[in-house]
Amino acid sequence: MIRAAIFDLDGVIIDTAHYHYIAWKRLASEFNINLTIEQNERLKGVSRMRSLEIILELGHIQLSEEEKEKLAVRKNSWFIEYIESIRPEEIFPGVIALITALREKHFKIALASSSKNAQRVIELLKIANLFDAIVDGTMITHTKPDPEIFLLASSRLGVPPGDCVVFEDAEAGVEAALASGMKCVGVGSEEQLGKAHKIIAKTGNFELNMLNEL
Numbered sequence: 067m068i069r070a071a072i073f074d075l076d077g078v079i080i081d082t083a084h085y086h087y088i089a090w091k092r093l094a095s096e097f098n099i100n101l102t103i104e105q106n107e108r109l110k111g112v113s114r115m116r117s118l119e120i121i122l123e124l125g126h127i128q129l130s131e132e133e134k135e136k137l138a139v140r141k142n143s144w145f146i147e148y149i150e151s152i153r154p155e156e157i158f159p160g161v162i163a164l165i166t167a168l169r170e171k172h173f174k175i176a177l178a179s180s181s182k183n184a185q186r187v188i189e190l191l192k193i194a195n196l197f198d199a200i201v202d203g204t205m206i207t208h209t210k211p212d213p214e215i216f217l218l219a220s221s222r223l224g225v226p227p228g229d230c231v232v233f234e235d236a237e238a239g240v241e242a243a244l245a246s247g248m249k250c251v252g253v254g255s256e257e258q259l260g261k262a263h264k265i266i267a268k269t270g271n272f273e274l275n276m277l278n279e280l
């Protein structure tokens with residue numbers, strides 16, 4: 067029986083995915099690469115370095131580890147600059163109500179984000195108190211699609227993977243959730259997230275009776 071819900075951050079709770087996109091697009095343009103929205107889908111949920119490598123592959127560009135490190139730091143400095151203006155009002159509609167409803171049913175709730183900036187975003191949104199566990203990119207070795215982050219969340223919650231449901235907007239995140247043996251609700255399009263057990267267009271569209279469909 068499902069008794070824990072694990073939420074991704076970027077794209078599920080707030081649209082920080084947009085800030086990642088504009089920061090990567092800015093960096094890509096310096097290499098004359100026009101990063102499209104479609105190509106950006108591949109960057110969702112994966113680590114900062116993996117995202118950079120995907121972009122460089124698109125432009126057939128090879129750089130040393132040292133140069134890549136510098137670029138990743140630059141992209142991150144822009145991202146940090148962009149997210150400083152984030153306010154609690156930007157949390158997607160219905161997200162707080164959904165988490166509150168799950169908590170009232172005694173579900174354990176975790177946040178599982180690949181982002182090393184997740185703590186700052188949570189602080190700006192003032193939602194740390196909604197979660198029994200918060201796991202982020204600073205606590206893991208392998209990012210999504212590896213299941214590590216979700217398995218860590220499940221162990222922090224003390225709920226086995228088979229009793230957890232993950233809310234994810236990224237293809238890599240859906241793969242990670244399935245690999246961890248959890249149920250997965252995909253937030254987005256059928257085309258991108260077809261492997262999830264259930265797909266909803268927006269996080270706030272989820273209703274508790276949908277748990278029976280997983």
Ligand code: B16
Pocket residue numbers: 074075076077083086109110111112113114117142178179180181182183184203236
């Ligand atoms: P950072 P999520 C992920 O967060 C983003 O979707 C992904 O695009 C980003 O590359 C990754 O975090 C790392 O982020 O550069 O801030 O450490 O969707 O797992 O919440």
Ligand code: MG
Pocket residue numbers: 074075076077078110111234235236239
């Ligand atoms: Mg995401």
